[in-house]
Amino acid sequence: MATTYFRFKSEEIVPVSDVLADPLQYPEFPPYYYLWAADQRELDGHYHITDLLLGTREAFLKYTADRIIDLDSAAPMLAGSFKHGALDRMENPFEPNIVFKTEHSVEYKGIQGRIDAFYIDYNKKILVIDDMKTGGAFSYKKYMGIVNESVPVVDEMGDPVLYKSGARKGLQKYKTETRLDPSKADTFEYDVQVSFYYYALVEKDPKLKHFTKQLWIHFMLRDGGLAAVQSQGVKSHNFREPVTLMDQRLLDHYILNQKEMLDHALKSGNCPPICPDTWDKKKCQFKYCNVVDVCQKIQALEES
Numbered sequence: 242m243a244t245t246y247f248r249f250k251s252e253e254i255v256p257v258s259d260v261l262a263d264p265l266q267y268p269e270f271p272p273y274y275y276l277w278a279a280d281q282r283e284l285d286g287h288y289h290i291t292d293l294l295l296g297t298r299e300a301f302l303k304y305t306a307d308r309i310i311d312l313d314s315a316a317p318m319l320a321g322s323f324k325h326g327a328l329d330r331m332e333n334p335f336e337p338n339i340v341f342k343t344e345h346s347v348e349y350k351g352i353q354g355r356i357d358a359f360y361i362d363y364n365k366k367i368l369v370i371d372d373m374k375t376g377g378a379f380s381y382k383k384y385m386g387i388v389n390e391s392v393p394v395v396d397e398m399g400d401p402v403l404y405k406s407g408a409r410k411g412l413q414k415y416k417t418e419t420r421l422d423p424s425k426a427d428t429f430e431y432d433v434q435v436s437f438y439y440y441a442l443v444e445k446d447p448k449l450k451h452f453t454k455q456l457w458i459h460f461m462l463r464d465g466g467l468a469a470v471q472s473q474g475v476k477s478h479n480f481r482e483p484v485t486l487m488d489q490r491l492l493d494h495y496i497l498n499q500k501e502m503l504d505h506a507l508k509s510g511n512c513p514p515i516c517p518d519t520w521d522k523k524k525c526q527f528k529y530c531n532v533v534d535v536c537q538k539i540q541a542l543e544e545s
């Protein structure tokens with residue numbers, strides 16, 4: 242069975258079981274709440290929709306390889322996990338005729354999922370599903386297609402503005418401009434997740450198919466609104482954006498295909514190829530991928 246380790250700032254790597262056996266020996270380990278991150282699901286033949294949104298390699302290694310939780314990089318991820326605990330304890334604050342559930346487990350096509358929150362008004366025939374994401378401004382920019390471009394500075398006549406002195410004297414001045422480019426918006430994994438929840442609810446209660454639906458992603462950004470990202474077009478900590486419902490056949494095809502690839506890899510024990518979408522390698526860091534260390538060791542062997 243795979244072992245989970247903690248990596249401290251000192252770069253010391255220690256099995257979680259050793260830390261638990263003698264926590265006071267590790268001055269960096271009063272953060273007991275990191276045990277939440279160490280609580281890895283065991284493989285029981287049931288996949289979770291979030292497994293199928295990972296690259297197959299990442300999901301395969303998550304279940305089969307030793308895992309290192311880097312206390313520094315895992316901090317933002319962990320803050321997101323606590324939101325689930327808070328939602329789990331939440332009670333319905335609405336009128337009795339409103340169905341409101343949080344952290345609600347569903348199953349669709351043999352795949353499990355947990356809806357952050359949904360709201361059904363049977364009188365008004367409205368279904369609202371919310372999925373919440375905590376993270377950095379990067380995830381929001383990716384979802385919306387916010388791009389930053391370096392553009393030449395021009396004066397009021399449209400003529401290029403040049404540096405007048407210094408090492409770059411005579412060269413064109415540039416500035417960074419932010420714009421929305423819908424063709425760069427990458428909403429796929431959000432569309433899959435929320436559409437999965439929608440079809441799971443509709444399968445259980447077919448009446449909902451005829452209700453007006455609102456599907457949302459709620460971004461709670463730790464760095465939104467800070468000066469560094471304001472200039473990149475992210476001026477708030479909090480955004481609620483609509484999600485597009487996927488065609489049911491496309492969704493089914495995608496999730497069943499992902500499930501089959503993961504099944505095949507786990508049964509054969511062969512590590513799948515590197516993930517098809519690594520956001521130009523940005524995802525291959527501890528803060529976005531739990532298995533980056535073992536993945537890179539395998540890559541080095543594959544390349545040798």
Ligand code: SF4
Binds near residue numbers: 302
């Ligand atoms: S390190 Fe990159 S390629 Fe490897 S599993 Fe993680 S995301 Fe996929």
